Amino acid sequence: DADVTQTPRNRITKTGKRIMLECSQTKGHDRMYWYRQDPGLGLQLIYYSFDVKDINKGEISDGYSVSRQAQAKFSLSLESAIPNQTALYFCATSDGTGINQPQHFGDGTRLSIL
Amino acid sequence: AQSVTQLGSHVSVSEGALVLLRCNYSSSVPPYLFWYVQYPNQGLQLLLKYTSAATLVKGINGFEAEFKKSETSFHLTKPSAHMSDAAEYFCAVSPTGNQFYFGTGTSLTVIP
Secondary structure (H helix, E strand, C coil): CCCEEEECCEEEECCCCCEEEEEEECCCCCEEEEEEEECCCEEEEEEEEEECCEEEECCCCCCCEEEEEECCEEEEEECCCCHHHCEEEEEEEECCCCCCCCCEECCCEEEEEC | CCEEECCCCEEEEECCCCEEECCEEECCCCCEEEEEEECCCCCEEEEEECCCCCCEEECHHHCEEEEEHHHCEEEEEECCCCHHHCEEEEEEEECCCCCCEECCCEEEEEEC
8 A cells, every 4th residue: 555645646627616635644754745746847845734733835835725634634725726726736745753854755646627 | 045956857868878867956055865756647756865974875776876065966877777767857955854845857768
C-alpha cells in the first residue's frame, strides 16, 4: 500500500463547483503539504501544515483552502473551481523531527475544470 | 527569495552516454538540496539529498550529484544512461528544512 494516498486520482468537474481533494498518510509524519504542478512551472506550494493546529499559506493559496483533520489527513478544497485551476495536484509529507528530511509524495490528482 | 534554476527543460542523450542535469540555487547560505525523479502518472521520488558530509552524493539508480558552494550548483550526473532513466527530474532546495522550493524540471529522453 502507498504511504501517501491521494483521492481521487482523476476528477473532471465544471466551473463554479466545490471540490475536495483528500490526502492520507501512513508514514507518521507531522508535516504535510499541497502542491500544484503545471507544465514548465515545476511545483508550486499551495498550503502546508506542520501539525494539526498549524496551517500556513504557500506561494499560490488564493482560491484554495485546506483542513488538517488529523495528523494523517490533509485535504485541499477549491470552493468555486475555475478553469485555470486545472492542474496536477500533489500531496507530500515530511518528518519534522529530524534535519534535512526529504518530502514523500503521493501519486497525484489530475484535476480538469471545464 | 529562494530560487532554483534548472538549465535545459529538455535533455536528450543516447543510451550509454553521460547524463548531466544542471541545478543552480540562490542562497547566501548552503541550503538543504535534493533531486527527485518523476515517472509518468506518478509522484516525485527522492533520488538523493545533500547531507554536508561529502560534496559528492550518491543516490539510487546510479545517479550522483556534486555540491559546489563556489558555483552554488548541485548538478546531477549518471555515467551511462539507461532507457529506464527517461523521466522528469526536479532539483529542490530547502533553506531551513521547513519549506521546499522546486526547479521547473528537466525532461530526460534516452535515445536507443
